[in-house]
Amino acid sequence: xxxxxxxxRSSVFAAEVMEVFxxxxxxxxxxxxxxxxxxxxxxxxxxxxxxxxxxxxxGFSSGGTLGEVSSxxxxxxxxxxxxxxxxxxxVARQLNITVASESVVSDAFLAVAAEIFSTGLSKTxxxxxxxxxxxxxxIVSLYAVAGALAVDCVRHGQPAMVHTxxxxxxxxxxxxxxxxxxxxxxxxxxxxxxxxxxxxxxxHWLVAAACTCGHYLKAMVFYLLREK
Numbered sequence: 001x002x003x004x005x006x007x008x009r010s011s012v013f014a015a016e017v018m019e020v021f022x023x024x025x026x027x028x029x030x031x032x033x034x035x036x037x038x039x040x041x042x043x044x045x046x047x048x049x050x051x052x053x054x055x056x057x058x059g060f061s062s063g064g065t066l067g068e069v070s071s072x073x074x075x076x077x078x079x080x081x082x083x084x085x086x087x088x089x090x091v092a093r094q095l096n097i098t099v100a101s102e103s104v105v106s107d108a109f110l111a112v113a114a115e116i117f118s119t120g121l122s123k124t125x126x127x128x129x130x131x132x133x134x135x136x137x138x139i140v141s142l143y144a145v146a147g148a149l150a151v152d153c154v155r156h157g158q159p160a161m162v163h164t165x166x167x168x169x170x171x172x173x174x175x176x177x178x179x180x181x182x183x184x185x186x187x188x189x190x191x192x193x194x195x196x197x198x199x200x201x202x203x204h205w206l207v208a209a210a211c212t213c214g215h216y217l218k219a220m221v222f223y224l225l226r227e228k
Contacts, residue, residue: 034173037143045147046150049155068191072193088144091149113145117133150162
């Protein structure tokens with residue numbers, strides 16, 4: 001399958017980006033990592049949907065830092081999708097788009113991404129991750145959108161659109177998220193979401209995730225209104 005081969009060839013980046021966690025990552029490295037994480041997230045969601053795509057031959061090592069980041073990202077994505085199971089399904093239908101057009105898919109994804117990050121959570125007390133316009137909750141939400149949209153594309157016979165979604169993720173991270181990620185030392189900072197010893201931190205994450213669902217729903221409404 002053409003889409004599967006794209007992901008296998010692209011997965012060679014995983015071996016490269018795993019080497020940069022021992023130092024402060026560059027902008028280019030953060031973008032490469034974001035795309036590698038997106039590929040892994042999409043693989044997970046395609047396999048979960050029963051589409052049966054195999055794991056990349058050069059996937060993340062279970063003991064590597066990027067592999068740990070990917071595992072945390074997937075776990076937080078599971079938590080988010082569990083809260084609102086219908087929100088992150090049938091994304092293409094909710095956005096009223098056709099997945100046969102690369103420009104439509106990319107425009108829709110980038111428009112939703114921009115809206116998700118357009119407002120902050122300034123009224124919360126989650127100062128570790130959730131007090132600014134960019135939050136880990138919103139980033140996880142964006143990956144959940146990417147995974148769900150990729151499932152829609154493959155189910156509708158457009159596996160090549162997976163590559164488009166991954167590229168869009170990299171483009172959005174480059175333009176909007178790199179400074180925030182660099183201030184936190186890179187993607188490894190997301191692991192603090194699950195290693196925090198505060199017993200109330202899980203409830204903090206769930207509340208923030210619920211707020212993120214609201215931002216995503218608002219983003220879809222804005223996109224649909226824009227298309228009228």
